[in-house]
Amino acid sequence: MNAHNKNRVVITGMGIVAPNAVGVPAFEKALQEQTSGIRFDPQLADLNFGCQVSGTPQITEELLAENFTNLQLRGLKATGLVYGVIAGKEAFKDAGLEIAGLDVAMKDMGIIFGTGQSGGEKFREAILLIDQKKVRRLGSTSVIQTMTSGISAWLAGELGCGNLVTSNSSACCTGTEAFLMGYERIAAGKATQMLVGSTSDSGPYIWGGFDAMRILPTKYNETPEKASRPISCDAAGFVPGSGAGAFILESLESALKRGAKIYGEVLGGALNSGGHRGDGSMTAPNGQAVQDCIKLALKDAQIKPQEIDAINGHLTATSKDAFEVKNWSVALNRKGENFPLINTFKSYVGHCLAAAGSIELVGTVLQLKNNVVYGNSNITSLHPDITDVVDSNCIPNQMVNRDLKIVAKASFGFGDVNACVILKEYRD
Amino acid sequence: MQEKEIEQQLFKIVKVYLPQDVESTAIELDSHLMQDLGINSAHLVDIALDVEDAFDIMLDEKDMEEMQTVKDAIQIVKAKTA
Numbered sequence: 001m002n003a004h005n006k007n008r009v010v011i012t013g014m015g016i017v018a019p020n021a022v023g024v025p026a027f028e029k030a031l032q033e034q035t036s037g038i039r040f041d042p043q044l045a046d047l048n049f050g051c052q053v054s055g056t057p058q059i060t061e062e063l064l065a066e067n068f069t070n071l072q073l074r075g076l077k078a079t080g081l082v083y084g085v086i087a088g089k090e091a092f093k094d095a096g097l098e099i100a101g102l103d104v105a106m107k108d109m110g111i112i113f114g115t116g117q118s119g120g121e122k123f124r125e126a127i128l129l130i131d132q133k134k135v136r137r138l139g140s141t142s143v144i145q146t147m148t149s150g151i152s153a154w155l156a157g158e159l160g161c162g163n164l165v166t167s168n169s170s171a172c173c174t175g176t177e178a179f180l181m182g183y184e185r186i187a188a189g190k191a192t193q194m195l196v197g198s199t200s201d202s203g204p205y206i207w208g209g210f211d212a213m214r215i216l217p218t219k220y221n222e223t224p225e226k227a228s229r230p231i232s233c234d235a236a237g238f239v240p241g242s243g244a245g246a247f248i249l250e251s252l253e254s255a256l257k258r259g260a261k262i263y264g265e266v267l268g269g270a271l272n273s274g275g276h277r278g279d280g281s282m283t284a285p286n287g288q289a290v291q292d293c294i295k296l297a298l299k300d301a302q303i304k305p306q307e308i309d310a311i312n313g314h315l316t317a318t319s320k321d322a323f324e325v326k327n328w329s330v331a332l333n334r335k336g337e338n339f340p341l342i343n344t345f346k347s348y349v350g351h352c353l354a355a356a357g358s359i360e361l362v363g364t365v366l367q368l369k370n371n372v373v374y375g376n377s378n379i380t381s382l383h384p385d386i387t388d389v390v391d392s393n394c395i396p397n398q399m400v401n402r403d404l405k406i407v408a409k410a411s412f413g414f415g416d417v418n419a420c421v422i423l424k425e426y427r428d
Numbered sequence: 429m430q431e432k433e434i435e436q437q438l439f440k441i442v443k444v445y446l447p448q449d450v451e452s453t454a455i456e457l458d459s460h461l462m463q464d465l466g467i468n469s470a471h472l473v474d475i476a477l478d479v480e481d482a483f484d485i486m487l488d489e490k491d492m493e494e495m496q497t498v499k500d501a502i503q504i505v506k507a508k509t510a
Contacts, residue, residue, distance in 0.1 A: 069448060070444065071444055071445060071471075074444070074474075137477060139473060139474050139477055140470040140471055140473045140474050141474075
């Protein structure tokens with residue numbers, strides 16, 4: 001226990017299914033090279049979507065066979081469940097943990113693995129059968145694939161986790177929120193290890209509502225890799241994405257005891273909401289609440305604003321990007337050349353919605369481990385409202401080497417919800 | 429349909445739902461689907477749907493309740509396809 005009377009918490013495992021790479025080593029390479037995972041999406045085109053590009057992970061038959069039995073694959077249509085299981089199992093394996101024996105679960109290891117909605121495609125299949133008065137034809141996996149907690153329940157069974165097992169949901173904050181909730185549980189001494197993360201389905205039934213709201217880009221259907229343009233003057237909306245990110249969080253004591261590899265330390269963070277007050281609404285952020293969230297995260301982590309070396313923003317490629325940068329600047333009281341380095345991976349993975357926070361946190365942890373900040377792609381020129389606040393040298397177009405001690409990662413979501421995590425390098 | 433033919437089809441259907449630690453050679457006529465073969469009770473629903481598709485029949489509640497062993501299933505299918 002430290003001065004704050006909390007257990008120290010470290011990251012000992014990671015897993016990822018992203019639009020531009022599957023598996024942590026491949027994702028690391030894709031970030032270095034700024035490989036785009038945004039492709040033309042024929043299904044969206046067939047259905048007359050305005051936006052016909054997406055960031056959809058490429059899952060091979062081999063990968064499915066490695067992670068699922070033939071029986072599990074029968075009728076499995078919940079893509080988010082598939083991504084989450086693959087990422088969750090990768091993180092568990094990466095941490096060097098052993099699956100529980102057949103009789104007793106690991107009582108000190110829990111799961112918080114969130115999603116926005118599970119199995120849209122499976123739910124559609126069920127709805128069509130029910131409407132044809134064929135409810136009995138649904139089979140046994142309709143519930144598991146469409147319940148929000150399907151992903152945490154599935155992973156709990158595969159691994160044998162016996163502590164808290166749940167799935168949180170807070171739109172685009174889901175992944176970052178799961179990470180913090182898992183951290184808090186270990187810090188409070190209620191668990192030793194937590195598998196945390198989030199996942200998000202692919203496809204028209206998840207993304208349709210956003211297309212209808214006209215917040216997706218429509219002019220890049222022939223040039224998909226250029227579609228996602230965060231912080232650029234010509235940002236035209238977010239590219240719908242999907243995938244999953246996963247972590248093993250663990251008490252420092254437990255990690256040291258078993259000689260685990262340590263990626264970094266979780267210093268703390270904050271979760272809050274603007275309550276749809278002030279400039280906040282169901283779809284717009286309350287700037288004061290965003291600033292409060294960042295300040296509360298610093299306070300929780302017991303660090304000063306000047307100690308932040310880099311920020312991985314939410315920065316989705318909408319008109320709100322400049323507002324976000326301004327909020328960071330006000331909250332940290334840093335501007336111009338004194339602003340930390342800031343980036344977003346959304347220009348090459350798109351906005352993975354419920355999975356965004358966890359996918360981007362994997363990238364943020366890789367930055368901390370490798371002492372680099374990965375580049376921002378597709379910036380024609382920075383939005384003028386951004387250069388009013390921050391010097392352009394703080395926004396790298398290509399990977400830069402930087403000795404990173406402390407980094408911040410935030411996600412902001414529909415519902416006026418905010419999440420901010422503070423991570424620190426771990427040295428023996 | 430020949431009894432042997434029904435039996436082969438049923439073995440094929442049941443095989444899919446065996447737990448990983450149960451070999452397909454374990455399936456016998458008298459095998460109880462749940463007790464002997466360790467099939468998850470939730471999957472009995474799926475087996476019934478596969479049987480309906482394979483033999484183009486409908487199973488009612490009573491059939492589902494009576495379908496405890498592979499032999500039971502053969503009898504039910506035989507009666508329905510006769």
